[in-house]
Amino acid sequence: MNWDFLIQGRDSLDVTTDSRKITSGCVFVALRGEHFDGNLFAAQALETGAAYAIVDEDIPATCSQKKEYDGRLIRVESSLAALQELARIWVTKWRKTPSASGATRAVIAITGTNGKTTTKELTAAVLSTRYKIHYTQGNYNNSLGVPLTLLQLNKEHELAIVEMGASHPGDINELVSVAKPDYGLITNVGYAHLQGFGSFDGVMRTKRELYDYLVSHNGNVFRNADNAYLEQMWKTALDGSTWNGREYLYHRMPMPDGTHLAGAFNAENIAAALCIGDCFGIGREEGLKAIRGYVPSNNRSQAMQTARNRLIVDAYNANYTSMQAALDSFDADAFILGAMRELGDFSHTAHQNIVNLLLESKAEQVWLVGDEWKDTTTPYPVFSSAEEMKEKIQHNEIQIAGRKVLIKGSRSNRLEQLIEVL
Numbered sequence: 207m208n209w210d211f212l213i214q215g216r217d218s219l220d221v222t223t224d225s226r227k228i229t230s231g232c233v234f235v236a237l238r239g240e241h242f243d244g245n246l247f248a249a250q251a252l253e254t255g256a257a258y259a260i261v262d263e264d265i266p267a268t269c270s271q272k273k274e275y276d277g278r279l280i281r282v283e284s285s286l287a288a289l290q291e292l293a294r295i296w297v298t299k300w301r302k303t304p305s306a307s308g309a310t311r312a313v314i315a316i317t318g319t320n321g322k323t324t325t326k327e328l329t330a331a332v333l334s335t336r337y338k339i340h341y342t343q344g345n346y347n348n349s350l351g352v353p354l355t356l357l358q359l360n361k362e363h364e365l366a367i368v369e370m371g372a373s374h375p376g377d378i379n380e381l382v383s384v385a386k387p388d389y390g391l392i393t394n395v396g397y398a399h400l401q402g403f404g405s406f407d408g409v410m411r412t413k414r415e416l417y418d419y420l421v422s423h424n425g426n427v428f429r430n431a432d433n434a435y436l437e438q439m440w441k442t443a444l445d446g447s448t449w450n451g452r453e454y455l456y457h458r459m460p461m462p463d464g465t466h467l468a469g470a471f472n473a474e475n476i477a478a479a480l481c482i483g484d485c486f487g488i489g490r491e492e493g494l495k496a497i498r499g500y501v502p503s504n505n506r507s508q509a510m511q512t513a514r515n516r517l518i519v520d521a522y523n524a525n526y527t528s529m530q531a532a533l534d535s536f537d538a539d540a541f542i543l544g545a546m547r548e549l550g551d552f553s554h555t556a557h558q559n560i561v562n563l564l565l566e567s568k569a570e571q572v573w574l575v576g577d578e579w580k581d582t583t584t585p586y587p588v589f590s591s592a593e594e595m596k597e598k599i600q601h602n603e604i605q606i607a608g609r610k611v612l613i614k615g616s617r618s619n620r621l622e623q624l625i626e627v628l
Contacts, residue, residue, distance in 0.1 A: 544615020545576020
């Protein structure tokens, strides 16, 4: 479809998929899901100020019969596909528009099993010392989040940092086809979403889709030279190609002093951000200064002091690889661990292996949250939910005081609610 009527002469676009957040002159995209249908709210969006509503072809008659909506209802085969197409065209236009400073506009894509959100945040902190940037908020990194992030670009922005998540083969291919990145980074690969990927090889193939895109489009890559899996993936992507981009390598480094990040594994994320900064003319010391000023949020590697305990909260995402890294990296003497999800047939082995690691380390105070732990041979208490454990703490059936507590899990575990009682 020709979207010139929406983008010609515009320096910015206001696009929303939430009918509750309509602003005057915006574009409303009606999405469908298993339990919702945005098409039902298209009329409401137009009545409350939207200039256009992008709807599916089978838009409800109650909306399509109103003549005052003629020309403002844009009927498409798939509203999500239309959103992605619009974002693809918009970012292409943005990239070609000269910036006020003369800086070359570019899109930097970041993916990986672990650390992609933290690396994205650290990279944003480093690059914003010299450039006007726009970057993925939170982990809005899927087939919806990526196009919406790109559609927020305006003429003031010089660099875009786009986080890309994946849970099935082809997911990264879909996202790079929208963002068309000039630079790319894969933080690492590990045991996550195996239910969707099928195997660890499936994880590698899917993440490699970013390398494949960069090679076929002569893009540039940032790569951890000490990660054998990434080296193997990169060589496979290069095989038989005539790639003419640039490769920027970084290495493992000691955790620098003075940051607000808990966990030695974050040193790799810092090294990645410094490498990207160096590519764009930001020296190591300037980059480190920016990183030291970054304060993590969203329960990612956060250290906090309560009246009774010192907490290390890393409760936003958890998989087998990140759980191992947390146990190796965090200096804790008490552990609250949430179950790891979407591991498929590997789930039992993964949970038992984590229990074994705890036993080998002679950890004394350990509490496990999630039914997946119940199938393991564990001497530690297991709770079906964080709510159950919280109630036990509130009734003094569990007493935790004077400890350095690692709280590690994913959003589905909802472990963050334990903070107030610790």
